[in-house]
Amino acid sequence: MRRSSFLKASGGAMLVMALPRLSAPAAASDVVDYTLTAGPLRYSPVPGLNFPGLAFNGTIPGPLLRIVHGQRLRATFINKSGQGSTIHWHGMILPNKMDGADGVTQAPVRDGGSFVYEFAPDPPGTRWYHDHVSDGLLRGLFGMIVVEDPRDQRADAEFALVFHDVPKMATVAPAMMGVGKAPMTDPPGSPELIQMAPDDKMGDEVAFTAHCINGAAYPNTTRLAVKVGQHVRLRVLNANPTQTRYVRLAGHRLIVTHSDGNPLPRPVEVDALRVGVAERYDAWFEVSAPGSWLLQGLSSDPLAYEQAAIVHTEGMEDAPPMASSQSLDGVDYFTYEKAGGTGGSLSPLRGARYDFTLDDGKYGSSRWTINGKTYPHTPKIYVHRNDIVNVKFLNKTDMDHPMHLHGHVFEVTEIDGVALTSPLAKDTSLVRANGGTLRWRFRADSPAGRWLLHCHNAIHMMDGMMTLVEYV
Numbered sequence: 001m002r003r004s005s006f007l008k009a010s011g012g013a014m015l016v017m018a019l020p021r022l023s024a025p026a027a028a029s030d031v032v033d034y035t036l037t038a039g040p041l042r043y044s045p046v047p048g049l050n051f052p053g054l055a056f057n058g059t060i061p062g063p064l065l066r067i068v069h070g071q072r073l074r075a076t077f078i079n080k081s082g083q084g085s086t087i088h089w090h091g092m093i094l095p096n097k098m099d100g101a102d103g104v105t106q107a108p109v110r111d112g113g114s115f116v117y118e119f120a121p122d123p124p125g126t127r128w129y130h131d132h133v134s135d136g137l138l139r140g141l142f143g144m145i146v147v148e149d150p151r152d153q154r155a156d157a158e159f160a161l162v163f164h165d166v167p168k169m170a171t172v173a174p175a176m177m178g179v180g181k182a183p184m185t186d187p188p189g190s191p192e193l194i195q196m197a198p199d200d201k202m203g204d205e206v207a208f209t210a211h212c213i214n215g216a217a218y219p220n221t222t223r224l225a226v227k228v229g230q231h232v233r234l235r236v237l238n239a240n241p242t243q244t245r246y247v248r249l250a251g252h253r254l255i256v257t258h259s260d261g262n263p264l265p266r267p268v269e270v271d272a273l274r275v276g277v278a279e280r281y282d283a284w285f286e287v288s289a290p291g292s293w294l295l296q297g298l299s300s301d302p303l304a305y306e307q308a309a310i311v312h313t314e315g316m317e318d319a320p321p322m323a324s325s326q327s328l329d330g331v332d333y334f335t336y337e338k339a340g341g342t343g344g345s346l347s348p349l350r351g352a353r354y355d356f357t358l359d360d361g362k363y364g365s366s367r368w369t370i371n372g373k374t375y376p377h378t379p380k381i382y383v384h385r386n387d388i389v390n391v392k393f394l395n396k397t398d399m400d401h402p403m404h405l406h407g408h409v410f411e412v413t414e415i416d417g418v419a420l421t422s423p424l425a426k427d428t429s430l431v432r433a434n435g436g437t438l439r440w441r442f443r444a445d446s447p448a449g450r451w452l453l454h455c456h457n458a459i460h461m462m463d464g465m466m467t468l469v470e471y472v
């Protein structure tokens, strides 16, 4: 048995019961106060870079917020960013007016204004918060919020890691007009590179000038100190506005337990994570020997070595770290199929059914469409309380789309026509390019209101690939 099979061997349930609680359940009356002030930040994570960033509390990413499931969050948002802004609480089921969707659940908070977001964060897990107006997300208004689950297995050490990238702002406006073209920077062997025809009309839409983990680029990233024998939990967020990230820790297999903060049907052991835009993964590893290893985002970008941090045991701080190849060839990376399993089949479809075709406009236009329309003319999903809703996406474009639903956790039930054995609970899921399909189902049991459903690629969202789930 591999040493790293500590989570895999028995599945989730027994382990959870056998292990001590992280902390006592919070009383419902507990309120945790945070203040998040958005403002301009001249951001220089690497020498020579002087990026016109926006930051919560003066840092990119914003502060890590922690709360115990059952506590209430009261987040006072003070907007000094110079432009309208809101905070969206990504992955939370919460009162509709707290969702921070500009123009849908609230008007943007004007520059100089403030707004108090108050709710009991639910469900528990690795979630995040970010601006939901114009370019705030691209410029730095994002951060992680951990809603601690008292039922979780206790980690000996835990690291919250926000993978984020600094865009060349000069490439954003052309991308929004449909004429941007930046080089593809996905790692060799990745489906992103394989699915692009050599004569494809677009590469990546936005170019990036720095690749960071928690606000810094290697070698200035914070070192992660661990001890031999520890079981270490990583909470990984991909805050890149347009690109999927592959994340690998040299010399270790990773045991993935949560996707978008939600427990997987069973832990999955892989070499690397595949983290779509806005997705989160909780992954564990065991430190079995002294050493120093790089935790890396993989990419074919020559600057990619920057997106790395050293994980080391005591006394190994200055040892040259073991690194991984930037290629995905032969690398066993996370997929929804591995997590949900195939070969069984889920119960037959019931409830309402929606078919959404994702498409793009002609080169030189800026249309990213659902059933041929751009928001707000896209077809809406109207629900009554407790309806079961099935959504099938068909992706006719040459890029994956990370489709995100606000205010709900949905289940991925089928990928490219193959039913999963166990549904995957998520809030954001990649729909494969070039004819890929994905099915979701969800129950309409969230607070009533209007909830956005959109592609989380910031360019596609701004250019129309968005609709609403509306309670009637």
Ligand SMILES: [Cu+2]
Binding pocket: 368, 400, 401, 402, 455, 456, 457, 460, 461, 465
């Ligand atoms: Cu998209």
